[in-house]
Amino acid sequence: MSRSFAIVGAGFSGAVVARELAEDGHRVTVFDTRSHVAGNCFTERDSTGVMVHVYGPHIFHTAHEHVWDYIRRFGEMMPYRHTVRATVKGKVYRMPLNLTLINDFFGTNFTPEEAEAFVKSKADQTITTPVSFEDQGLRFVGRELYDAFFAGYTSKQWGVDPKELPASVLARLPLRFTADDSYFNHPYQGIPRDGYTTIVENILDHPSIEVYLSTRFSRSQMSDYDHVVWTGPIDAYFDFEHGRLGYRTLDFDKQVHDGDYQGCPVMNYCDADVPYTRITEHKHFAPWESHDKTVTYHEYSRLCGENDVPYYPIRLVEEKEQLLRYVERARAERNVTFLGRLGTYRYLDMDVTIHEALAAANGMREAMGAGTPIPSFFVDPLGGS
Ligand code: FAD
Numbered sequence: 001m002s003r004s005f006a007i008v009g010a011g012f013s014g015a016v017v018a019r020e021l022a023e024d025g026h027r028v029t030v031f032d033t034r035s036h037v038a039g040n041c042f043t044e045r046d047s048t049g050v051m052v053h054v055y056g057p058h059i060f061h062t063a064h065e066h067v068w069d070y071i072r073r074f075g076e077m078m079p080y081r082h083t084v085r086a087t088v089k090g091k092v093y094r095m096p097l098n099l100t101l102i103n104d105f106f107g108t109n110f111t112p113e114e115a116e117a118f119v120k121s122k123a124d125q126t127i128t129t130p131v132s133f134e135d136q137g138l139r140f141v142g143r144e145l146y147d148a149f150f151a152g153y154t155s156k157q158w159g160v161d162p163k164e165l166p167a168s169v170l171a172r173l174p175l176r177f178t179a180d181d182s183y184f185n186h187p188y189q190g191i192p193r194d195g196y197t198t199i200v201e202n203i204l205d206h207p208s209i210e211v212y213l214s215t216r217f218s219r220s221q222m223s224d225y226d227h228v229v230w231t232g233p234i235d236a237y238f239d240f241e242h243g244r245l246g247y248r249t250l251d252f253d254k255q256v257h258d259g260d261y262q263g264c265p266v267m268n269y270c271d272a273d274v275p276y277t278r279i280t281e282h283k284h285f286a287p288w289e290s291h292d293k294t295v296t297y298h299e300y301s302r303l304c305g306e307n308d309v310p311y312y313p314i315r316l317v318e319e320k321e322q323l324l325r326y327v328e329r330a331r332a333e334r335n336v337t338f339l340g341r342l343g344t345y346r347y348l349d350m351d352v353t354i355h356e357a358l359a360a361a362n363g364m365r366e367a368m369g370a371g372t373p374i375p376s377f378f379v380d381p382l383g384g385s
Protein backbone atom coordinates (compact mmCIF):
# COMPACT_ATOMS: atom_id res chain seq x y z
CA MET A 1 0.00 0.00 0.00
CA SER A 2 1.36 3.42 -0.96
CA ARG A 3 2.07 5.76 1.93
CA SER A 4 3.13 9.42 2.13
CA PHE A 5 6.52 10.29 3.55
CA ALA A 6 8.15 13.59 4.45
CA ILE A 7 11.94 13.50 4.35
CA VAL A 8 13.61 16.29 6.29
CA GLY A 9 16.99 17.06 4.73
CA ALA A 10 18.27 16.60 1.17
CA GLY A 11 21.77 15.37 2.04
CA PHE A 12 22.87 11.82 1.22
CA SER A 13 20.78 10.37 4.08
CA GLY A 14 17.55 12.00 2.98
CA ALA A 15 18.11 11.53 -0.76
CA VAL A 16 18.92 7.81 -0.53
CA VAL A 17 15.98 6.95 1.71
CA ALA A 18 13.68 9.10 -0.47
CA ARG A 19 14.76 7.21 -3.58
CA GLU A 20 14.29 3.78 -2.01
CA LEU A 21 10.79 4.66 -0.78
CA ALA A 22 9.83 6.19 -4.13
CA GLU A 23 11.02 3.08 -5.98
CA ASP A 24 8.74 1.05 -3.69
CA GLY A 25 5.78 3.12 -4.91
CA HIS A 26 5.41 5.56 -1.98
CA ARG A 27 4.84 9.32 -2.34
CA VAL A 28 7.81 11.25 -1.03
CA THR A 29 8.26 14.95 -0.26
CA VAL A 30 11.76 16.18 0.60
CA PHE A 31 12.45 19.45 2.43
CA ASP A 32 15.69 21.31 2.99
CA THR A 33 16.26 24.69 4.62
CA ARG A 34 19.20 25.29 2.31
CA SER A 35 18.79 26.55 -1.25
CA HIS A 36 20.53 23.44 -2.59
CA VAL A 37 20.54 19.66 -2.27
CA ALA A 38 23.49 17.47 -1.12
CA GLY A 39 23.80 18.89 2.42
CA ASN A 40 27.41 19.28 3.50
CA CYS A 41 28.61 17.37 0.42
CA PHE A 42 27.44 20.23 -1.83
CA THR A 43 29.87 21.07 -4.65
CA GLU A 44 29.61 23.80 -7.27
CA ARG A 45 31.76 25.22 -10.04
CA ASP A 46 33.22 28.54 -9.07
CA SER A 47 33.67 31.42 -11.58
CA THR A 48 37.24 30.12 -12.11
CA GLY A 49 35.76 26.84 -13.40
CA VAL A 50 37.13 24.89 -10.42
CA MET A 51 34.74 22.45 -8.72
CA VAL A 52 34.60 23.71 -5.13
CA HIS A 53 33.70 21.50 -2.15
CA VAL A 54 31.75 24.30 -0.51
CA TYR A 55 31.51 22.80 3.02
CA GLY A 56 35.03 21.37 3.06
CA PRO A 57 36.91 18.63 1.18
CA HIS A 58 34.96 15.41 0.47
CA ILE A 59 36.66 12.27 -0.79
CA PHE A 60 34.55 9.20 -1.37
CA HIS A 61 36.14 6.02 0.00
CA THR A 62 34.59 2.74 1.03
CA ALA A 63 34.99 -0.97 1.59
CA HIS A 64 31.27 -1.57 0.97
CA GLU A 65 30.94 -2.89 -2.56
CA HIS A 66 27.17 -2.34 -2.59
CA VAL A 67 27.67 1.33 -1.66
CA TRP A 68 30.29 1.76 -4.39
CA ASP A 69 27.84 0.21 -6.88
CA TYR A 70 25.04 2.40 -5.56
CA ILE A 71 26.83 5.74 -5.98
CA ARG A 72 28.03 4.80 -9.47
CA ARG A 73 24.41 4.28 -10.55
CA PHE A 74 23.91 8.03 -10.21
CA GLY A 75 27.14 9.53 -11.55
CA GLU A 76 30.58 8.80 -12.88
CA MET A 77 33.25 8.32 -10.21
CA MET A 78 36.73 9.26 -11.39
CA PRO A 79 39.78 7.41 -10.06
CA TYR A 80 41.32 9.41 -7.23
CA ARG A 81 43.77 8.40 -4.50
CA HIS A 82 43.83 10.82 -1.60
CA THR A 83 47.10 12.02 -0.11
CA VAL A 84 47.68 14.62 2.59
CA ARG A 85 50.80 16.63 3.38
CA ALA A 86 51.54 18.18 6.76
CA THR A 87 53.68 21.20 7.60
CA VAL A 88 55.49 21.06 10.95
CA LYS A 89 57.87 23.87 11.90
CA GLY A 90 58.25 24.92 8.26
CA LYS A 91 58.98 21.44 6.92
CA VAL A 92 56.61 19.39 4.77
CA TYR A 93 55.87 15.71 5.52
CA ARG A 94 53.76 13.04 3.86
CA MET A 95 50.84 11.97 6.03
CA PRO A 96 49.63 9.64 7.43
CA LEU A 97 52.47 8.32 9.62
CA ASN A 98 54.49 6.06 7.32
CA LEU A 99 58.07 5.03 6.60
CA THR A 100 58.88 8.17 4.58
CA LEU A 101 57.52 10.50 7.26
CA ILE A 102 59.42 8.68 10.03
CA ASN A 103 62.71 8.83 8.11
CA ASP A 104 62.17 12.50 7.15
CA PHE A 105 61.25 13.49 10.68
CA PHE A 106 64.07 11.70 12.51
CA GLY A 107 66.69 12.17 9.72
CA THR A 108 67.12 8.39 9.48
CA ASN A 109 67.25 5.86 6.69
CA PHE A 110 65.34 3.01 8.35
CA THR A 111 64.10 -0.11 6.63
CA PRO A 112 60.47 -0.99 7.42
CA GLU A 113 61.56 -3.42 10.19
CA GLU A 114 63.96 -0.87 11.72
CA ALA A 115 61.31 1.85 11.63
CA GLU A 116 58.80 -0.42 13.34
CA ALA A 117 61.25 -1.36 16.08
CA PHE A 118 62.23 2.30 16.51
CA VAL A 119 58.65 3.56 16.83
CA LYS A 120 57.92 0.71 19.23
CA SER A 121 60.84 1.80 21.38
CA LYS A 122 59.39 5.34 21.45
CA ALA A 123 55.82 4.23 22.21
CA ASP A 124 54.76 4.55 25.84
CA GLN A 125 54.33 0.89 26.82
CA THR A 126 53.06 1.81 30.30
CA ILE A 127 49.72 2.84 28.76
CA THR A 128 47.97 -0.51 28.43
CA THR A 129 44.40 0.68 27.77
CA PRO A 130 44.41 4.10 26.08
CA VAL A 131 41.36 6.10 27.11
CA SER A 132 42.11 9.61 25.88
CA PHE A 133 43.39 10.87 22.54
CA GLU A 134 46.69 11.74 24.23
CA ASP A 135 47.04 8.22 25.71
CA GLN A 136 46.37 6.76 22.30
CA GLY A 137 48.93 9.05 20.63
CA LEU A 138 51.68 8.33 23.16
CA ARG A 139 50.94 4.61 23.10
CA PHE A 140 50.80 4.59 19.32
CA VAL A 141 53.88 6.63 18.31
CA GLY A 142 55.58 8.14 21.37
CA ARG A 143 56.16 11.71 22.50
CA GLU A 144 58.07 13.32 19.58
CA LEU A 145 55.74 12.27 16.77
CA TYR A 146 52.69 12.88 18.95
CA ASP A 147 53.75 16.43 19.85
CA ALA A 148 54.72 17.29 16.28
CA PHE A 149 51.78 15.89 14.32
CA PHE A 150 48.86 15.44 16.69
CA ALA A 151 48.88 17.62 19.83
CA GLY A 152 48.68 21.06 18.14
CA TYR A 153 46.42 20.06 15.27
CA THR A 154 43.99 18.31 17.56
CA SER A 155 43.78 21.19 20.06
CA LYS A 156 42.93 23.53 17.17
CA GLN A 157 40.45 21.13 15.58
CA TRP A 158 38.55 20.24 18.74
CA GLY A 159 39.18 23.28 20.97
CA VAL A 160 39.93 21.08 23.98
CA ASP A 161 42.99 19.49 25.52
CA PRO A 162 43.61 16.12 23.77
CA LYS A 163 43.46 14.56 27.27
CA GLU A 164 39.69 15.21 27.19
CA LEU A 165 39.07 13.57 23.79
CA PRO A 166 38.35 9.87 23.38
CA ALA A 167 41.10 7.61 22.00
CA SER A 168 38.84 6.63 19.09
CA VAL A 169 39.35 10.01 17.33
CA LEU A 170 42.98 9.06 16.67
CA ALA A 171 42.30 5.38 16.21
CA ARG A 172 40.92 6.14 12.74
CA LEU A 173 44.33 7.25 11.37
CA PRO A 174 46.66 4.56 10.00
CA LEU A 175 50.33 3.95 10.96
CA ARG A 176 52.36 2.19 8.28
CA PHE A 177 55.93 1.00 7.97
CA THR A 178 55.93 1.17 4.18
CA ALA A 179 56.15 4.20 1.90
CA ASP A 180 52.42 3.91 1.10
CA ASP A 181 51.04 7.39 1.76
CA SER A 182 47.45 6.77 0.69
CA TYR A 183 45.33 8.54 3.32
CA PHE A 184 42.65 5.84 3.32
CA ASN A 185 42.91 2.06 3.45
CA HIS A 186 39.64 1.45 1.60
CA PRO A 187 39.72 -0.45 -1.70
CA TYR A 188 37.27 1.87 -3.49
CA GLN A 189 38.06 5.58 -3.74
CA GLY A 190 36.91 8.25 -6.14
CA ILE A 191 35.60 11.74 -6.77
CA PRO A 192 32.48 12.36 -8.87
CA ARG A 193 33.34 13.83 -12.27
CA ASP A 194 30.42 16.26 -12.09
CA GLY A 195 30.48 16.83 -8.33
CA TYR A 196 28.39 15.44 -5.48
CA THR A 197 25.49 17.83 -6.14
CA THR A 198 24.79 16.20 -9.51
CA ILE A 199 24.82 12.75 -7.90
CA VAL A 200 22.31 13.79 -5.23
CA GLU A 201 20.13 15.54 -7.85
CA ASN A 202 20.12 12.30 -9.86
CA ILE A 203 19.19 10.25 -6.78
CA LEU A 204 16.25 12.61 -6.16
CA ASP A 205 15.18 12.60 -9.81
CA HIS A 206 12.18 10.29 -9.58
CA PRO A 207 8.53 10.98 -10.53
CA SER A 208 7.31 10.15 -7.00
CA ILE A 209 9.73 12.58 -5.28
CA GLU A 210 8.97 16.27 -4.81
CA VAL A 211 11.73 18.50 -3.44
CA TYR A 212 11.18 21.80 -1.62
CA LEU A 213 14.38 23.79 -1.09
CA SER A 214 14.79 26.87 1.15
CA THR A 215 11.96 25.34 3.20
CA ARG A 216 12.22 24.48 6.87
CA PHE A 217 10.10 21.51 7.94
CA SER A 218 8.55 21.81 11.37
CA ARG A 219 6.81 19.28 13.57
CA SER A 220 3.48 21.04 13.04
CA GLN A 221 3.51 19.63 9.46
CA MET A 222 3.92 16.03 10.60
CA SER A 223 0.23 15.20 10.56
CA ASP A 224 0.17 15.81 6.77
CA TYR A 225 2.22 12.61 6.28
CA ASP A 226 1.99 8.96 7.28
CA HIS A 227 5.64 8.98 8.36
CA VAL A 228 8.56 11.41 8.66
CA VAL A 229 12.28 10.69 8.24
CA TRP A 230 14.19 13.34 10.16
CA THR A 231 17.83 13.85 9.07
CA GLY A 232 18.08 17.28 10.75
CA PRO A 233 19.53 17.74 14.25
CA ILE A 234 17.85 15.54 16.84
CA ASP A 235 17.94 18.33 19.44
CA ALA A 236 16.19 20.74 17.01
CA TYR A 237 13.32 18.23 16.60
CA PHE A 238 12.68 18.56 20.35
CA ASP A 239 13.12 22.36 20.29
CA PHE A 240 16.38 21.98 22.26
CA GLU A 241 14.44 21.12 25.42
CA HIS A 242 17.52 19.45 26.96
CA GLY A 243 19.90 22.15 25.65
CA ARG A 244 21.92 22.27 22.43
CA LEU A 245 24.19 19.35 21.57
CA GLY A 246 27.76 20.58 21.04
CA TYR A 247 29.26 20.74 17.56
CA ARG A 248 32.40 22.20 16.04
CA THR A 249 31.83 24.48 13.09
CA LEU A 250 34.31 25.55 10.41
CA ASP A 251 35.11 28.90 8.83
CA PHE A 252 36.66 28.87 5.39
CA ASP A 253 38.74 31.79 4.14
CA LYS A 254 38.32 31.40 0.40
CA GLN A 255 41.09 32.76 -1.83
CA VAL A 256 41.65 32.74 -5.59
CA HIS A 257 45.21 32.60 -6.93
CA ASP A 258 46.92 32.10 -10.27
CA GLY A 259 48.50 28.76 -11.11
CA ASP A 260 49.12 26.23 -8.39
CA TYR A 261 49.09 27.38 -4.74
CA GLN A 262 50.49 24.40 -2.83
CA GLY A 263 50.82 21.54 -5.32
CA CYS A 264 48.56 19.16 -3.38
CA PRO A 265 44.90 18.91 -2.35
CA VAL A 266 45.29 19.18 1.44
CA MET A 267 48.10 20.59 3.56
CA ASN A 268 47.65 20.18 7.32
CA TYR A 269 49.29 22.72 9.62
CA CYS A 270 50.09 20.85 12.81
CA ASP A 271 51.74 23.63 14.84
CA ALA A 272 49.53 25.17 17.52
CA ASP A 273 50.67 28.72 16.66
CA VAL A 274 49.31 28.56 13.08
CA PRO A 275 45.65 29.59 13.51
CA TYR A 276 44.17 27.44 10.73
CA THR A 277 44.17 23.64 10.71
CA ARG A 278 44.63 23.04 7.01
CA ILE A 279 44.56 24.52 3.50
CA THR A 280 42.51 22.81 0.83
CA GLU A 281 43.22 23.46 -2.84
CA HIS A 282 40.11 22.30 -4.66
CA LYS A 283 41.38 21.78 -8.19
CA HIS A 284 43.66 18.97 -7.01
CA PHE A 285 40.54 16.89 -6.28
CA ALA A 286 39.97 16.81 -10.05
CA PRO A 287 43.39 15.98 -11.52
CA TRP A 288 41.71 15.18 -14.85
CA GLU A 289 40.80 18.89 -15.26
CA SER A 290 43.10 21.82 -15.91
CA HIS A 291 42.55 25.40 -14.74
CA ASP A 292 44.73 28.53 -14.91
CA LYS A 293 43.35 29.83 -11.61
CA THR A 294 43.10 28.02 -8.31
CA VAL A 295 40.72 28.20 -5.33
CA THR A 296 41.97 27.62 -1.79
CA TYR A 297 40.28 27.37 1.60
CA HIS A 298 42.15 28.18 4.82
CA GLU A 299 40.13 26.20 7.39
CA TYR A 300 39.50 27.40 10.95
CA SER A 301 37.63 25.39 13.56
CA ARG A 302 35.57 26.79 16.45
CA LEU A 303 32.62 25.97 18.70
CA CYS A 304 29.33 25.99 16.76
CA GLY A 305 26.96 28.84 17.67
CA GLU A 306 23.17 28.90 17.18
CA ASN A 307 23.32 30.29 13.64
CA ASP A 308 26.35 28.34 12.42
CA VAL A 309 26.45 25.17 10.31
CA PRO A 310 27.04 22.18 12.62
CA TYR A 311 29.98 20.09 11.33
CA TYR A 312 31.62 17.73 13.81
CA PRO A 313 29.60 16.35 16.78
CA ILE A 314 31.78 16.72 19.88
CA ARG A 315 30.39 13.73 21.84
CA LEU A 316 32.31 14.22 25.06
CA VAL A 317 30.80 12.94 28.31
CA GLU A 318 28.49 15.95 28.76
CA GLU A 319 27.08 15.75 25.23
CA LYS A 320 26.56 12.00 25.53
CA GLU A 321 24.47 12.47 28.66
CA GLN A 322 22.37 15.06 26.83
CA LEU A 323 22.13 12.76 23.81
CA LEU A 324 20.80 9.96 26.01
CA ARG A 325 17.89 12.20 27.07
CA TYR A 326 17.06 13.04 23.46
CA VAL A 327 17.32 9.39 22.38
CA GLU A 328 14.93 8.32 25.14
CA ARG A 329 12.43 10.98 23.99
CA ALA A 330 12.90 9.95 20.35
CA ARG A 331 12.30 6.26 21.10
CA ALA A 332 8.90 7.16 22.53
CA GLU A 333 7.87 9.09 19.36
CA ARG A 334 5.58 7.57 16.76
CA ASN A 335 5.71 8.06 12.98
CA VAL A 336 9.21 9.48 12.85
CA THR A 337 12.60 7.92 12.11
CA PHE A 338 15.87 9.69 12.94
CA LEU A 339 18.69 9.18 10.48
CA GLY A 340 22.07 10.51 9.38
CA ARG A 341 24.84 12.45 11.02
CA LEU A 342 22.57 15.10 12.59
CA GLY A 343 19.62 12.84 13.33
CA THR A 344 21.84 10.42 15.24
CA TYR A 345 24.56 12.93 16.32
CA ARG A 346 27.50 10.89 15.02
CA TYR A 347 30.40 11.60 12.66
CA LEU A 348 29.56 9.58 9.52
CA ASP A 349 31.54 9.29 6.33
CA MET A 350 29.50 9.43 3.14
CA ASP A 351 29.74 5.70 2.51
CA VAL A 352 28.48 4.90 6.01
CA THR A 353 25.71 7.47 5.52
CA ILE A 354 24.57 5.73 2.33
CA HIS A 355 24.93 2.28 3.89
CA GLU A 356 22.81 3.30 6.89
CA ALA A 357 20.19 5.01 4.71
CA LEU A 358 19.84 1.87 2.56
CA ALA A 359 19.59 -0.28 5.70
CA ALA A 360 16.96 2.07 7.19
CA ALA A 361 14.90 1.88 3.99
CA ASN A 362 15.06 -1.92 4.18
CA GLY A 363 14.02 -1.84 7.82
CA MET A 364 11.09 0.43 6.99
CA ARG A 365 10.08 -1.90 4.16
CA GLU A 366 10.11 -4.87 6.54
CA ALA A 367 8.14 -3.05 9.25
CA MET A 368 5.49 -1.96 6.74
CA GLY A 369 5.35 -5.48 5.32
CA ALA A 370 4.84 -6.94 8.80
CA GLY A 371 2.32 -4.25 9.77
CA THR A 372 4.44 -3.16 12.75
CA PRO A 373 5.36 0.45 13.66
CA ILE A 374 8.41 1.87 11.89
CA PRO A 375 11.14 2.28 14.56
CA SER A 376 12.58 5.66 15.57
CA PHE A 377 16.13 4.40 14.91
CA PHE A 378 17.80 1.72 12.85
CA VAL A 379 21.17 2.26 14.58
CA ASP A 380 22.07 2.93 18.19
CA PRO A 381 23.11 6.61 18.41
CA LEU A 382 24.67 5.90 21.81
CA GLY A 383 26.92 3.14 20.47
CA GLY A 384 30.56 3.75 19.55
CA SER A 385 32.29 6.83 20.90
P1 FAD B 1 23.80 16.53 5.91
O1 FAD B 1 24.63 16.50 4.69
O2 FAD B 1 24.17 17.48 6.98
O3 FAD B 1 22.28 16.81 5.49
C1 FAD B 1 21.27 17.17 6.42
C2 FAD B 1 20.41 18.25 5.78
O4 FAD B 1 19.25 18.48 6.60
C3 FAD B 1 21.10 19.59 5.65
O5 FAD B 1 21.22 19.98 4.29
C4 FAD B 1 20.19 20.56 6.43
O6 FAD B 1 20.08 21.83 5.81
C5 FAD B 1 18.86 19.82 6.43
N1 FAD B 1 17.94 20.18 7.52
C6 FAD B 1 18.22 20.18 8.86
N2 FAD B 1 17.12 20.54 9.56
C7 FAD B 1 16.11 20.76 8.67
C8 FAD B 1 14.74 21.15 8.78
N3 FAD B 1 14.12 21.37 9.95
N4 FAD B 1 14.00 21.31 7.63
C9 FAD B 1 14.58 21.08 6.42
N5 FAD B 1 15.88 20.71 6.27
C10 FAD B 1 16.63 20.55 7.37
N6 FAD B 1 32.71 12.03 4.35
C11 FAD B 1 33.45 11.26 3.53
O7 FAD B 1 33.04 10.13 3.21
N7 FAD B 1 34.63 11.70 3.00
C12 FAD B 1 35.14 12.93 3.30
O8 FAD B 1 36.21 13.30 2.80
C13 FAD B 1 34.39 13.76 4.17
N8 FAD B 1 34.86 14.97 4.49
C14 FAD B 1 34.15 15.74 5.36
C15 FAD B 1 34.67 16.98 5.68
C16 FAD B 1 34.01 17.80 6.56
C17 FAD B 1 34.57 19.14 6.89
C18 FAD B 1 32.81 17.32 7.19
C19 FAD B 1 32.12 18.14 8.23
C20 FAD B 1 32.27 16.10 6.84
C21 FAD B 1 32.94 15.28 5.93
N9 FAD B 1 32.43 14.06 5.53
C22 FAD B 1 33.15 13.26 4.69
C23 FAD B 1 31.12 13.56 6.04
C24 FAD B 1 29.90 13.95 5.15
O9 FAD B 1 29.78 15.36 5.09
C25 FAD B 1 28.64 13.31 5.74
O10 FAD B 1 28.77 11.91 5.67
C26 FAD B 1 27.32 13.65 5.04
O11 FAD B 1 27.18 15.01 4.83
C27 FAD B 1 26.15 13.14 5.86
O12 FAD B 1 24.95 13.36 5.16
P2 FAD B 1 23.58 13.62 5.92
O13 FAD B 1 22.52 13.63 4.88
O14 FAD B 1 23.42 12.69 7.07
O15 FAD B 1 23.75 15.08 6.57
Ligand code: UDP
Nearest residue numbers: 086149150151153154157169170172173268
Ligand atom coordinates in the same frame (compact mmCIF):
# COMPACT_ATOMS: atom_id res chain seq x y z
N1 UDP C 1 44.82 14.62 13.32
C1 UDP C 1 45.94 15.27 13.79
N2 UDP C 1 46.87 15.73 12.89
C2 UDP C 1 46.71 15.58 11.56
C3 UDP C 1 45.57 14.91 11.08
C4 UDP C 1 44.63 14.44 11.99
O1 UDP C 1 46.09 15.46 14.99
O2 UDP C 1 47.59 16.04 10.80
C5 UDP C 1 43.82 14.14 14.32
C6 UDP C 1 42.68 15.14 14.52
O3 UDP C 1 42.31 15.14 15.89
C7 UDP C 1 41.56 14.59 13.66
C8 UDP C 1 41.80 13.08 13.80
O4 UDP C 1 43.23 12.93 13.87
O5 UDP C 1 40.28 14.98 14.12
C9 UDP C 1 41.24 12.24 12.67
O6 UDP C 1 41.84 12.65 11.46
P1 UDP C 1 41.01 12.75 10.12
O7 UDP C 1 41.92 13.05 8.99
O8 UDP C 1 40.11 11.57 10.04
O9 UDP C 1 40.24 14.11 10.37
P2 UDP C 1 38.74 14.58 10.33
O10 UDP C 1 38.01 13.73 9.35
O11 UDP C 1 38.30 14.46 11.76
O12 UDP C 1 38.89 16.01 9.88
